[in-house]
Amino acid sequence: MRNTLSRTAVAVAGLALAVSSLAACGKAGGGSSDGVDVKVDDNAASSFDDGTKMKELADSGKITIGVKFDQPGIGFKGATDDAPTGFDPEMGKILAASLGIKAGDITWKETISDNREPFLQKGEVDLVIASYSITDDRRKVVGQAGPYYLTGQQLLVKKGSDIKSVDDLKGKEVCSVTGSTSLDNVEAKGAKPRGFDTYSECRDQVADGTVDSMTTDGAILLGYAALDPDNLEVVGEPFSEERYGVGYSKDSPEMCQWITDTIKKASDDGAYQKAFEATLGKSGVDTPDVPEMDSCA
């Protein structure tokens, strides 16, 4: 019963946070969308060649984007929210706007780490922007454009923990999402890997003192630490490099150049920086420049 109560308390607190963050950046009219207003290109459909996926999406006026729903700051959707918030959804809005699609016409679908490739292959989503690290293996089955953001694996611990860096992990219980690369990395460092289904479950285990630390990309950990700064902190230097990319289906290789160009343009006109400041930037990190993007083969 106590569990139910405290979960309710957490949910209420989360809701309050979501509402206050909505209020903080509620420049968008109509109230349904939040985050940054992105200028929609109304004549987009005419600027793409016939037969391309971009033309098809622009003509239909609809796009389905897969994002994370459980990573505050990156991609997060509370039970009562209409749309997810975070840096990834903001990038999605920027890409959709270049096709002339308004934020309200984007269908957001939750993708978890396990189903990102199948969703792209089966066409259940048009794009995946879900803290999706670019790797050679993934590029064998799906397309990944970018990177649009660089981060690295770090550790989230309870304040005052004796874990200060990755070297202190030997024999410690460290949680992350089951099957993730982060978990493999700490296993290689001699930690006992503890996989959970979601990052929030993992965070609960750290807060309850059941496991010693949580590990994944620093960007995600900063989001959690920002929600509970009295109890949790991010420690150590990043010990891996993750390059977040935008996933698309291999059936439409022409999307790569469009994604790359759109991100470059967003960086030049400040939309990228605004998107960052409204989301991840709130944890106090400096707004980065758009990293050098891979060329489209």
Place this chain on the structure above:
Amino acid sequence: MDDVFSNFDLVLKAFGLTLELLVISGVLSLILGTLLAAFRVGPVTVLARFGTAYVTLVRNTPLLVVFIFVFFALPKLDVQLPFLLKGTLALTVYTSAFVCEAMRSGINAVSVGQAEAARAIGLTFGQTMSLVVLPQALRAVVPPLASVLIALTKNTSVAAGFGLLEATARMRGFTNNNADARTLIFLIFAVGYIVIVEVISAGAFGLERRWRAAR
């Protein structure tokens, strides 16, 4: 793909944990389940009611909820247990309700006439149970118990989302790292589960044959 074969020790270790979960919670469930069945068919009303309540409550609760209770609620009540213990606890609590009902069905399958006849030829209560009722009851429970244990084998995979690096959790790691070989990795791990289940089936079949009575 090479990733799986060059790290095959990890696959075996993961199935080792699956087996550990299966064997420990299997044995504990058989003991606890048999005890509960004894409560339910026994003459002591309080125990019988307890047995009925336990089965009603646990059998109607999804296994995932039992896991969530053990892994998320207990730590909030300041009960800290090792992960393997928590996993076996959740599986045992759940499975023993099903073992209890399988056992009870076996005991009920022996007609009252058997016990009455045993008493009529002068056997004591102990002799009646050990020589007449239980052998027949055990024979009847082999098929349903095998089903319960097979279900338990597959249920161990729920632990993948609760900090235990058993076969399913390891499989998710491999599929995450080898997006191009998902189907093959899935099949390799499926074969592992099939082997375990087939061993249980074969054991049950062997017992059935050995205990077969001429009718």
